[in-house]
Amino acid sequence: SKSYSVTLIPGDGIGPEIISVAKDVLVLTGCLEGIKYEFNEVLMGGAALDATGVPLPDLTLSTAKQSHAVLLGAVGGYKWDNNPKSLKPETGLLQLRKELGVFANLRPATVYPPLVDASTLKTHVAHGVDLMLIRELTGGIYFGQPRGFGTYENGEEFAFNTEIYATHEIDRIAHFAFKIAQKRRGKLCSIDKANVLEASMLWRKRFLAIAQEYPDVELSHMYVDNASMQLIRDPKQFDTVVTNNIFGDILSDEASMVTGSIGMLPSASLADLGPGVFEPIHGSAPDIAGQDKANPFATVLSAAMLLRYGLGEEKAAERIENAVLDTLNRGFRTVDIYSPGTKLVGCKQLGEEIMKSV
């Protein structure tokens, strides 16, 4: 039987609770599908800062690099919010992304029919939303040099960052996005601000060039301000969406809120070679940490993405996704997605119910 090494990074806040459920689901699914795992649990974010003084310890990075895939809970919390940049939990996550070269971030925004009422959008607008947002994850203003602080001659302070994209960075995310669009409904919308920013002009130019290689995909372009409107006005117009790092940060969270249940949404961050990082799109929710209230669905669905995109185990991925649907259909809900008539359970018990459905 096949065997994979998986790095587990529980992180902060509700991270440990949700990772624990996802791990159990992986083990059981693996057993049924003939897959074995070697799990290595390591520290990152605030937990790593407290234990080792840095947000991404060397051991965490080397463990991740040597594994087949990384399953991550969440990082961050009030406790470390005022730390300098190099000592922020988030900096550990950014370093991990950069070191693993996971340039392609897949963020599906899917409305589950039993949860359509959770959306603040009208039912007919939210019903049937099924889009895949692809965010460039290792370039742009997040990592651009130069960056920092300075002082003008008159003593006035300033601060700056650089939004920068090289052709090869745009090309590889473009190819990635066209290929995903091919497997979906064949529509790709590239989002930029090419009416103002040079970095966006090159982005658009490269997408237009690469589109020639994918005649079966219908490419369109939208300005980021318009996209932020269209996601609310008519989210169903979108199939596959691709954008840069900072616009992707903003729009993917917006798209996820359109579904109304960000506790349901997984993500995958993929490199050309080497392990991907799989994590829920929600945060570490420090206010409910340790109270057995967290929703583990998004992390369990991230484990499914790990199987599909990280290990190529499509059948096992589908088994998990079907188990999630079945658990929803049997009426089990954590408090964030609870509605009258359904069964309210904690994180652990929801995990047990998912296991029954696997």
Place this chain on the structure above:
Amino acid sequence: SKSYSVTLIPGDGIGPEIISVAKDVLVLTGCLEGIKYEFNEVLMGGAALDATGVPLPDLTLSTAKQSHAVLLGAVGGYKWDNNPKSLKPETGLLQLRKELGVFANLRPATVYPPLVDASTLKTHVAHGVDLMLIRELTGGIYFGQPRGFGTYENGEEFAFNTEIYATHEIDRIAHFAFKIAQKRRGKLCSIDKANVLEASMLWRKRFLAIAQEYPDVELSHMYVDNASMQLIRDPKQFDTVVTNNIFGDILSDEASMVTGSIGMLPSASLADLGPGVFEPIHGSAPDIAGQDKANPFATVLSAAMLLRYGLGEEKAAERIENAVLDTLNRGFRTVDIYSPGTKLVGCKQLGEEIMKSV
């Protein structure tokens, strides 16, 4: 009686139709309130490109600079979309903002009770939304140097922009925002990405410092990705919101779509000294230009902002705002805000109805 010079810039697309209505409303209101205008109509955007070869002719800029206020329709259109940056209609608008120093952009997002159904958000979520988004308009990545294109030694092309803020730029928008918040419900939410960007760290530091001078305003901070979710989840949590140029571009459009009727939303762009620019937040809508279908309400409400913020004529401003409400209550609608049971009219006739209500 008082007399003001007002620069009219119809611009492109539906610009001329909506400016024509707003001008008539200004004239009538002025007559009733003892205000006279000297109007000067000039070219900008695509119209200026076609006539003079540049998007912001010298005559337009000098006319604007010598006037008390600028009323703008909209610029842009498919025709010029592939022009190089210096020959884009949008570049004319950016130059005008920079030259006039209109650093403070006020974008109200208000849900009009008779139009609450136009929002794609559920009625109880959209009803009562009344937020003021303040966008920094002459700094940040829109204008930051260096910017442009380059080639690496290996021949690969790259493109870049600089997000940069100096202390005085942050301080003046902060003071402006705190003062607006004081006149509203006393809550100011500053939006940044201080967990990743140095430019945002300085932004947050300055807001915290300046908050000391406004003990009556409750300051909070939110990351831009979270803000893009919260605007959909619960837009009523916001009173006054302030953010940088690019985040403001994205979030103000999102906030406006929350109301469901961007055809209703005006904006004001103000300098420390000199004329402000007043314009609807919607675009030039080239697809319906010249068909008498455009909604002039947002431009008429921009004329009201011109009176209030540009000329200090509060009473005349309120007269226009009341006329808009009255026209809505009498059931008149353009097609973008039409619903069964209301009276569908064109741009011109809606103008006539507003005049009856003035």
